[in-house]
Amino acid sequence: MREQELVTLTIEGTSVSVPKGTTILEAAKQAGIVIPHYCYHPSLPVAGVCRMCLVEVEGMPNLQIGCATTVADGQTVRVYSDQALKARESVLEFLLINHPLDCPICDQAGECELQNYVFREGRARTRYTPTYSKRFDPVEDFGPDILYVPNRCILCTRCVRFMEHVADEELINVSERGDRAFIGIHPDRQLDHAWAGNVVDLCPVGSLLSKDFLHKARAWEVDKTASICTGCSQGCNVTVETRSNAVVRLRPRVNLEVNRYFMCDHGRLRYRWLNRGDRIEAPLLRDGQDLTATDWDRALARVAQIISGSGGKAVALVSAGASTEALFLAKEVLSGFDVTGACKVERVEGEQPLPGVEGLALRDERAPNATGARLLGFGEDFDGALAALNEASVVLVLDQALEGPEAENLSSAQNVIYLGTVAGDAVRAADVVLPVANAVEEDGTFVNRDYRVQRYFQAKAAPGMARPAWWVLGECLVELDRGESLTQAADAFALLARDVRAFSDLTYDRLGYGGARVAQQSPAEVSA
Amino acid sequence: MGYPHQPHPRETPVLSKYFGDAGAKTYEGWVQRGGYKALEKALSMDRQKIIEEVKESGLRGRGGAGFPAGLKWSFMPKEKARPHYLCCNADESEPGTFKDREIMRWTPHAMIEGCAITAHAIQAEITYIYIRGEFTEPIAIVEQALAEAYDNGVLGANAMGTGNRIDMYIHRGAGAYICGEETALMSSIEGRRGNPRIKPPFPAARGLFGMPTTINNVETLAAVPHIINEGASWYKSFCLSNPKSTGTKLLSVCGQVRKPGNYEVVMGFPLKDLLYDLCGGMREGRTLKACIPGGSSVPILNREESEACLLDYEGCVESGTMLGSGGVIVFDDSADMVYQIMRLAHFYAHESCAQCTQCREGTAWMTRILRRMLAGDGEMKDLDLLLDLSEHMTGRTICPLCDSCAAPVVSGVNKFRDEFEAYIGRSKSAAVMAV
Numbered sequence: 033m034r035e036q037e038l039v040t041l042t043i044e045g046t047s048v049s050v051p052k053g054t055t056i057l058e059a060a061k062q063a064g065i066v067i068p069h070y071c072y073h074p075s076l077p078v079a080g081v082c083r084m085c086l087v088e089v090e091g092m093p094n095l096q097i098g099c100a101t102t103v104a105d106g107q108t109v110r111v112y113s114d115q116a117l118k119a120r121e122s123v124l125e126f127l128l129i130n131h132p133l134d135c136p137i138c139d140q141a142g143e144c145e146l147q148n149y150v151f152r153e154g155r156a157r158t159r160y161t162p163t164y165s166k167r168f169d170p171v172e173d174f175g176p177d178i179l180y181v182p183n184r185c186i187l188c189t190r191c192v193r194f195m196e197h198v199a200d201e202e203l204i205n206v207s208e209r210g211d212r213a214f215i216g217i218h219p220d221r222q223l224d225h226a227w228a229g230n231v232v233d234l235c236p237v238g239s240l241l242s243k244d245f246l247h248k249a250r251a252w253e254v255d256k257t258a259s260i261c262t263g264c265s266q267g268c269n270v271t272v273e274t275r276s277n278a279v280v281r282l283r284p285r286v287n288l289e290v291n292r293y294f295m296c297d298h299g300r301l302r303y304r305w306l307n308r309g310d311r312i313e314a315p316l317l318r319d320g321q322d323l324t325a326t327d328w329d330r331a332l333a334r335v336a337q338i339i340s341g342s343g344g345k346a347v348a349l350v351s352a353g354a355s356t357e358a359l360f361l362a363k364e365v366l367s368g369f370d371v372t373g374a375c376k377v378e379r380v381e382g383e384q385p386l387p388g389v390e391g392l393a394l395r396d397e398r399a400p401n402a403t404g405a406r407l408l409g410f411g412e413d414f415d416g417a418l419a420a421l422n423e424a425s426v427v428l429v430l431d432q433a434l435e436g437p438e439a440e441n442l443s444s445a446q447n448v449i450y451l452g453t454v455a456g457d458a459v460r461a462a463d464v465v466l467p468v469a470n471a472v473e474e475d476g477t478f479v480n481r482d483y484r485v486q487r488y489f490q491a492k493a494a495p496g497m498a499r500p501a502w503w504v505l506g507e508c509l510v511e512l513d514r515g516e517s518l519t520q521a522a523d524a525f526a527l528l529a530r531d532v533r534a535f536s537d538l539t540y541d542r543l544g545y546g547g548a549r550v551a552q553q554s555p556a557e558v559s560a
Numbered sequence: 561m562g563y564p565h566q567p568h569p570r571e572t573p574v575l576s577k578y579f580g581d582a583g584a585k586t587y588e589g590w591v592q593r594g595g596y597k598a599l600e601k602a603l604s605m606d607r608q609k610i611i612e613e614v615k616e617s618g619l620r621g622r623g624g625a626g627f628p629a630g631l632k633w634s635f636m637p638k639e640k641a642r643p644h645y646l647c648c649n650a651d652e653s654e655p656g657t658f659k660d661r662e663i664m665r666w667t668p669h670a671m672i673e674g675c676a677i678t679a680h681a682i683q684a685e686i687t688y689i690y691i692r693g694e695f696t697e698p699i700a701i702v703e704q705a706l707a708e709a710y711d712n713g714v715l716g717a718n719a720m721g722t723g724n725r726i727d728m729y730i731h732r733g734a735g736a737y738i739c740g741e742e743t744a745l746m747s748s749i750e751g752r753r754g755n756p757r758i759k760p761p762f763p764a765a766r767g768l769f770g771m772p773t774t775i776n777n778v779e780t781l782a783a784v785p786h787i788i789n790e791g792a793s794w795y796k797s798f799c800l801s802n803p804k805s806t807g808t809k810l811l812s813v814c815g816q817v818r819k820p821g822n823y824e825v826v827m828g829f830p831l832k833d834l835l836y837d838l839c840g841g842m843r844e845g846r847t848l849k850a851c852i853p854g855g856s857s858v859p860i861l862n863r864e865e866s867e868a869c870l871l872d873y874e875g876c877v878e879s880g881t882m883l884g885s886g887g888v889i890v891f892d893d894s895a896d897m898v899y900q901i902m903r904l905a906h907f908y909a910h911e912s913c914a915q916c917t918q919c920r921e922g923t924a925w926m927t928r929i930l931r932r933m934l935a936g937d938g939e940m941k942d943l944d945l946l947l948d949l950s951e952h953m954t955g956r957t958i959c960p961l962c963d964s965c966a967a968p969v970v971s972g973v974n975k976f977r978d979e980f981e982a983y984i985g986r987s988k989s990a991a992v993m994a995v
Contacts, residue, residue: 080758081915083956094955100758122952126921159945163937164928187914206753206914209736211924213914 041107057098071188072099124154140238142251175223185239191231198388226384257491263299264395267480272491296394313496316465336511342425348373350430352399355476357524361505374417404479421445434458467498474500475521486547587708590669598785602677610681616792618806623777635764646684647775650691651740654855656887659810660778664698668705674781692733737911756959801828805872815890827872846892854884857964859971901972902930908965919962938984
């Protein structure tokens with residue numbers, strides 16, 4: 033890579049060196065200063081319309097907008113000079129004159145950039161005395177999951193620019209002029225683009241709202257946990273927002289290498305299964321026709337008894353949504369057998385790309401860890417694996433739903449060990465049922481389609497006695513005298529890294545929040 | 561009264577020489593009057609030489625900003641790597657201005673010739689003439705003139721037989737004031753909403769369709785053939801005051817004078833003489849109260865300032881205003897300045913493109929304050945508020961529309977404060993509902 037020319041400037045007394053062509057707003061971030069802004073967003077073309085990021089630049093007669101002014105060597109920028117503060121205070125006052133100030137019933141309250149900056153830099157009282165009326169326009173239904181509340185709109189145009197430049201579908205615009213302006217939508221269309229939900233995240237105020245999240249929780253009530261979307265093999269980084277041990281919203285988490293600032297509506301709205309109430313909450317043991325609840329010790333002892341008492345062929349039916357750690361340990365548990373392993377990956381026709389971001393799409397491979405399963409040797413010959421059930425002395429099902437005829441196949445198999453979150457048809461044939469955590473109830477990793485290993489974190493408690501699958505399988509190994517108890521997912525990953533070359537130079541610390549690519553993949557393969 | 565009027569002896573008709581002469585509208589008529597000689601000459605000249613000549617002449621933008629035309633052209637890339645464009649700004653949306661309309665109505669070929677010379681100088685193959693949509697008559701005339709120019713080989717793939725391509729298209733505006741702002745005009749031609757764009761990049765670097773573009777006002781372009789024909793020193797000799805302002809200027813006088821209309825005078829002409837001599841002074845029994853010399857966007861002058869003001873770029877600045885587009889709006893002592901200023905603010909509130917916060921909200925807020933004042937509900941603190949809002953609306957936005965709203969308000973409040981105070985002092989019941 034060519035050496036970039038650096039420019040050194042002083043922002044509020046802090047000297048920073050940034051590449052030539054950087055804007056003042058971005059340079060200030062490096063000095064630890066976030067210059068208040070609305071229309072600017074790093075993923076969108078600069079509009080320079082909100083005029084909020086006005087700062088004083090020494091030697092320039094007028095205040096400059098930080099988002100559109102590039103740095104110059106030796107420049108001195110003052111963000112908090114009296115003049116700059118006054119200017120921003122006045123912008124906030126202007127923004128508020130038509131703003132309804134209905135924060136108590138607004139979904140954005142608590143995470144509203146207008147609210148935040150007004151508290152930080154705004155006037156205590158408006159001079160827009162109450163005899164003047166505020167602009168009023170009714171709420172509009174923009175699309176499947178989007179409401180537009182024009183009264184709250186500050187016309188930053190982030191949504192318009194997203195649809196035009198990133199989603200490449202100009203469905204919305206700025207209509208009318210002056211203070212009558214509002215965001216208008218194509219009269220015969222809906223905002224139903226596969227990635228349209230991002231306009232809700234981009235909206236700095238409560239003007240564009242998700243119908244799904246409408247009045248569901250206040251911003252300050254939710255707990256936020258870093259996770260990975262389970263909707264497809266793209267592996268978009270997400271934040272899981274939970275309240276009272278239930279997932280209430282998924283939002284994109286910035287990862288410039290994977291999804292930048294975005295996630296698709298499919299992933300965003302597909303979270304209810306994580307809150308299912310009909311979960312298996314205790315280990316179950318077969319007792320004749322019945323499955324009887326038991327404790328972990330007895331259940332694990334039974335598993336060990338089955339494994340050590342069998343030999344020859346085994347079948348592993350695993351989920352492409354299980355953690356890499358669990359997939360690895362499932363293999364370990366069956367290491368003495370001749371294993372036929374397979375996972376079932378749902379595929380739909382047609383990817384739905386986000387045109388403005390290279391390499392980002394809702395993928396047709398609708399499982400988060402299909403690549404991880406492949407790396408660990410689980411193919412997709414699911415029917416072949418089902419056919420092998422008859423000859424298997426042990427069958428391990430790892431959170432893979434089996435329905436109808438597939439479950440029928442299983443009923444003829446013996447020694448079925450079933451790890452799962454919910455009791456599907458397959459449970460009827462199981463000898464041992466072990467309750468496991470779902471993707472937001474455990475720590476773990478997925479490998480996305482670009483061979484990037486990404487960690488996800490526990491966002492809520494698993495129900496009852498359910499445990500992460502990697503813990504359960506680790507305890508099986510302990511019971512078989514083939515390992516020590518795993519206390520955390522990192523331990524499970526360390527075993528994986530020790531034994532599987534592709535993961536050999538990775539640790540949880542190295543993966544961090546952004547993930548890293550597995551070794552042994554040539555760049556061509558990785559980008560394929 | 562009425563138009564065309566016989567030129568006043570103190571006028572210097574250069575651009576307006578053929579105003580009222582219907583024969584000048586046609587190609588033949590224009591050629592008989594010496595038209596297209598300058599184009600022929602220019603096409604044989606070195607491009608750089610044309611730009612130097614115009615630079616030397618001191619011709620400055622007549623649309624409002626007064627930027628030296630030759631200098632603007634010299635910003636265009638010397639080596640043409642991508643298409644270059646010329647835009648002729650015939651939007652003339654500034655209230656009080658109606659000079660370009662007359663140029664197009666009477667001497668469309670002057671504009672076309674000026675465009676062609678400029679297009680040649682800046683290596684633009686295509687010129688867009690952006691005419692405001694309400695100008696139905698001028699549009700028809702320019703269309704006719706363009707057709708004639710094509711028929712006679714002036715324009716087209718082989719302009720004047722020189723092998724140069726000079727094409728011109730008319731783009732009709734849809735009536736937005738802001739489309740007269742150069743970057744908004746380009747957005748409008750591109751088929752987008754007419755929103756001003758942030759500068760830099762300037763049009764010479766990234767203009768129309770992202771290509772190097774020069775944009776000039778009709779009056780500026782119409783002056784170019786004269787400079788080519790007669791030379792820079794001839795043009796430069798038109799100067800009564802500051803040597804930085806040269807040539808003649810068309811002034812559109814409207815309002816409460818006896819003879820409103822277009823007057824062409826030499827730069828530096830006293831405003832006082834324009835009003836009292838050329839325009840015949842105030843109506844019977846009336847005296848001058850105020851004057852806006854450069855279109856509605858510039859600060860208002862009171863009587864004393866108006867009578868001292870010299871009409872050139874520097875003279876107007878010295879008087880605390882700007883020459884702008886040369887739309888001279890005159891108020892006599894019967895004018896209600898509070899109402900007039902409210903009307904101006906209302907205009908800007910209506911025309912704000914809604915991009916910048918200060919402009920979108922501020923112009924409307926000011927209008928409401930002024931309306932309330934007119935309705936008898938004003939308070940003294942509103943005057944300070946108007947001034948404070950104006951301060952925050954000046955120099956803070958993408959384009960100068962917001963400044964243009966603040967300018968008449970600030971100058972109005974400062975110079976006619978007693979009228980504002982009178983409205984505030986009135987009891988509500990006695991207030992005349994002016995709105």
